[in-house]
Amino acid sequence: MTEKEYRTITDVKGPLVFLNKTEPVSFGEIVSLRLSDGSTKNGQVLDTSDEMVVVQVFEGTAGVDLDTGIRFMGDVFKLPVSKDLVGRILTGAGKPRDGGPDIVAEHNADIIGAAINPYSRRSPEEFIQTGISAIDSCTSLVRGQKLPIFSASGLPHNDIALQIARQAKLKDSDEDFVVVFCAMGITAEEYNFFRYDLERTGALENAVLFVNLADDPAVERLITPRLALTAAEYLAFEHDYHVLVIYTDMTNYCESLRQIGAAREEVPGRRGYPGYMYTDLAMLYERAGIVKGKEGSITQFPILTMPGDDITHPIPDLSGYITEGQIVISRELHQKGIYPPINVLPSLSRLMNAGIGPSKTREDHKSVSDQLYAAYAQGRELRGLVAIVGEDALNERDLQMLKFADLFENKFLRQSKDEDRTIEGTLDLAWELLSSINTKYLVRLDQKWIDKYHPTEKK
Secondary structure, eight states, X not given: OOOOOBOOEEEEETTEEEEXXXXXXXTTEEXXXXXXXXXXXXXXXXXXXXXXXXXXXXXXXXXXXXXXXXXXXXXXXXXXXXXXXXXXXXXXXXXXXXXXXXXXXXXXXXXXXXXXXXXXXXOOOXXXXXXXXXXXXXXXXXXXXXXXXXXXXXXXXXXXXXXXXXXXXXXXXXOBEEEEEEEEEEOHHHHHHHHHHHHHXXXXXXXXXXXXETTSOHHHHHHHHHHHHHHXXXXXXXXXXXXXXXXXXXXXXXXXXXXXXXXXXXXXXXXXXXXXXXXXXXXXXXXXXXXXXXXXXXXXXXXXXXXXXOTTSHHHHHHHHHSSEEEEEOHHHHHTTOSSOEEEEEEEETTHHHHOSTTTSOTTHHHHHHHHHHHHHHHXXXXXXXXXXXXXXXXXXXXXXXXXXXXXXXXXXXXXXXXXXXXXXXXXXXXXXXXXXXXXXXXXXXXXXXXXXXXTTOO
16 A cells, blocks of 8 residues: 555546646556545546546545545455345445445455456356246346346336346246346435335345445446446356346446546547447446356346437447347336336347247247237237228238237236246247137247147147
């Protein structure tokens, strides 16, 4: 540790402190600030050059003046990790928020981490049953995948995330997931909702929460997901846990990136976000996966609220490039009172085919999924036509597809927040609904599956 204290601050802008460089310091190095009243704050080196060092202060810069003393600690930010993390609630800076003792560390892990080397990765192929029909049937989740939820303000994405956290399991396995819940910029009301639900269901005993509230410093928001991922990597790759990482809300994280970029007077990119936002998000998302020779895994569920319900906004746009699909929450379905309001048409899981089929889910899964998608898409399209020409203009096939769209939304998509459907139950329900359509119109289904699974055609 460097004992020397410097008083060379030249400027304070937002959460950033600028000081003249007085010795070589490394990027990401931890800094201790001693204020005039004797209190201390912590920061991190954000930029370093021959003339100037820029420090971001985690607790905000209120009270920092030109007489504030700064010491460089000679080390990067580290998280004390041990199995005692499980069942704890921590702040966005890794300190206890639940009134419990400090974590007794097995060792201190560097929070920056690294993306998993592609050569060391094992291909994800084990189906995760979430108990939610819309996800399990049409956008199947695979262990080691990163699958974001694209939502918008006022939609029940947090309910869906909690339901997945409670219900997610490997098919035909009793292995529980350890949930690492990373909350960034959430309100106190949302925090109380998460905490109450996890305590009510007993899921908190199997979870680690990192919580950065809306009134906590924006700078702290940038390290919160890195702390969460460091804890996840330790539990997965040191202790062979299967870890489900849920972030909410990545939009708040990206807003903090933009705020810090503006304070640094960086040249902005699309809609004012920094040009390196793609790289920054990739550094988080690419820490998901399965490593060869390791039993554990990290599966990620980032939640992001699309500003203005705009799926082309830079945050969902870039997230879609990096991750392996998306689950889209629909305001239209939500307004109809359907929960979970998942629109399967723009939703996608790029790893779905690797995790379904014989011995994984069921042999008819892919065909049933394709037929559900096709019939629902046609039914949705016909609603627009009916609004113009009326139902009398439709032929028999179109009427059946129109009716199926309503059945699909009200019986297949709709389920209660505590309803945990098996994949077999989901597929059987799909066949039951598809039986409302004449078999000659079920062109996505092989005859052999119709003969075996169709409720009225079974042989």
